[in-house]
Amino acid sequence: MESWEYNELVEAINEDYNEYVKLNRGLEYAIARTVNDYMNMGRVEDFIVDTVIGEILLSKKKVFIGYVEGIKKRLSMFEDLDVTSELTHEEIADLTTRIEKVLDGLSKVEIDYNPYSE
Numbered sequence: 001m002e003s004w005e006y007n008e009l010v011e012a013i014n015e016d017y018n019e020y021v022k023l024n025r026g027l028e029y030a031i032a033r034t035v036n037d038y039m040n041m042g043r044v045e046d047f048i049v050d051t052v053i054g055e056i057l058l059s060k061k062k063v064f065i066g067y068v069e070g071i072k073k074r075l076s077m078f079e080d081l082d083v084t085s086e087l088t089h090e091e092i093a094d095l096t097t098r099i100e101k102v103l104d105g106l107s108k109v110e111i112d113y114n115p116y117s118e
Contacts, residue, residue: 006091009045013038013052031056031067044086050074051095054102062112072106075099 004012016037020030031053038049054071057063078099083092 009048010052044083047078051098051102058105063109064112068106
């Protein structure tokens, strides 16, 4: 990870999401803006972003099917990667645990098929 430390990126994503929520434009807007701000940052960074966005989505009543499918697909590839050169063992353990919780949680959420609903 070139530009970010693990915890720094997690905190930045959550802070930006909360700032977008404060704009009172809706939760979907806040999630979409946050995803857009942090997409395609790097191989490991993308897993962190998907994990944090997944954690945010788990707090919602319904989750748009596109988010569920995309995040589950991408996060399921994490175990196949060697990230030891970019994350510490503690960070890998933390991220792995968080990914497992997100994958489990997304398999149980109520699905929303309308991308424009709140």
